[in-house]
Amino acid sequence: MKVGVIGSGYVGLTSAACLAHMGHDVVAADLDPDRVARLNKGDVPILEEGLPRLVAEGLASRRLRFVVGAPNAARDAELVLICVATPQGDDGSADMSFVAAAAREIAPVLRPGTVVINKSTMPVGSTRFVHRVLHEAAGGQLDRVTVASNPEFLREGQAVRDFLNPDRIVVGCDDPEGAVKVSDLYRSMRAPVIVTDPASAEMIKYASNAFLATKISFINAIANLCEAVDADVREVALGMGYDPRIGFQFLHPGPGYGGSCFPKDTAALLHTAQRHGYDFALLEGVIAVNERQYDLTVDKLRSAVGGEFAGAVVGAWGLTF
Ligand SMILES: NC(=O)c1ccc[n+]([C@@H]2O[C@H](COP(=O)([O-])OP(=O)(O)OC[C@H]3O[C@@H](n4cnc5c(N)ncnc54)[C@H](O)[C@@H]3O)[C@@H](O)[C@H]2O)c1
Incomplete structure (x- = not known):
């Protein structure tokens, strides 16, 4: 063709x-x-x-x-x-x-x-x-x-x-x-x-990205709670992932999602919900957890370098996102 x-x-x-x-x-x-x-x-x-x-x-x-x-x-x-x-x-x-x-x-x-x-x-x-x-x-x-x-x-x-x-x-x-x-x-x-139909196809893409973002924010929230209760989130994710209804993918805690698609696509889906009068509190929570995760990451880094960034050498791994 x-x-x-x-x-x-x-x-x-x-x-x-x-x-x-x-x-x-x-x-x-x-x-x-x-x-x-x-x-x-x-x-x-x-x-x-x-x-x-x-x-x-x-x-x-x-x-x-x-x-x-x-x-x-x-x-x-x-x-x-x-x-x-x-x-x-x-x-x-x-x-x-x-x-x-x-x-x-x-x-x-x-x-x-x-x-x-x-x-x-x-x-x-x-x-x-x-x-x-x-x-x-x-x-x-x-x-x-x-x-x-x-x-x-x-x-x-x-x-x-x-x-x-x-x-x-x-x-x-x-x-x-x-x-x-x-x-x-x-x-x-x-x-x-x-x-x-076109609307369903368009929604499939946003729903897929929002769902993956939800998994990331969920495991990040669990990771934060694990720290508070002295549990190991890697063990928790392993134990969860063996359930085929849950699966292992996107259960890796980290600094939050980024990249060229998830942040803008979750924001756009939320905007669509707002425009149609649907209170998508779940997605708002996913985005809020992700934004807080950026700050938590910086806090962790700061304490890892002794409380002060000035003069510290920081290595970044995984530059794709
Ligand atoms: N990058 C990904 O992983 C990915 C995955 C799935 C979907 N998407 C979606 O695909 C779309 C494109 O993303 P991308 O990452 O390829 O963007 P990109 O910025 O890499 O590429 C867009 C290209 O379009 C060109 N362009 C803009 N206007 C043009 C015009 N009028 N005529 C000719 N060329 C024009 C730009 O010069 C640019 O090179 C976005 O909606 C994105 O959300 C991206």
Whole structure:
């Protein structure tokens, strides 16, 4: 299939390289001409196992190209993946300005029948939002263009492995033909495909990240309590994890979650709840525990260096997040 990818950052670059590896013809766009020039030489700006090899393979087979400007990737595509950033806005909501700008840029060049795929993490209502922006930007001339939600679940550090071996593929689309086209993109993968309505697909991504954040805050809260009662949280997590309903993953106490997704996605979900009048006290607690954990970590460090940071040499381990 002919695929256009808008945004060649973490998700866009990984998606583009992996889709080309799977046999699709992929044109990936970015705003940054230096990044595009580097990528066309096979120079991969992020550290991800296997990614340089897939990019080199894609460039050599001509199934992968990088271009400046979203329209140049969208013009001939049957499927266009929007992979631009959706950072946290001032009020906690997801900032959709990059998405809107990308949609406005591609609207005039989309072929009839194209499916635009929201791959970035976008709040409930975003497929309708993107369709509206496309429609307006095309001056009402949008011909049979469908918008679908297809959230990405890859983890930084394991991006290629996660993209090529997904636990599940989620497709949210009101149009059955559009849903089939998006599913076909992943036909060679052995993974369950959940085809659902757009709102549910969008919620699946936020609910998944919020649930993982909840596990982290829960074990951090238990760790703090363990310290107070002289119990060992590692033993507690081990004893909990053997229960298959609980599992071992995300039961590692630490300095709190960070990174490019959990903080902004939990804030955005909370914002959605507030906007719809739902008091999501549980999620508020998860976020509050996490923020307190940062302070607790600093307190622990301070006491470890004798009460005063000035002049101390501090090693940081695990810089990914
Ligand atoms: N990073 C992750 O681990 C991860 C995992 C799952 C989902 N996501 C979601 O995927 C989305 C993208 O995240 P990311 O980490 O890849 O972001 P990123 O900042 O690494 O990449 C975004 C890229 O889009 C480019 N861009 C912005 N506007 C553009 C336009 N109009 N035309 C062309 N290019 C444009 C930027 O120059 C940048 O290179 C976010 O919504 C994020 O929440 C990220």
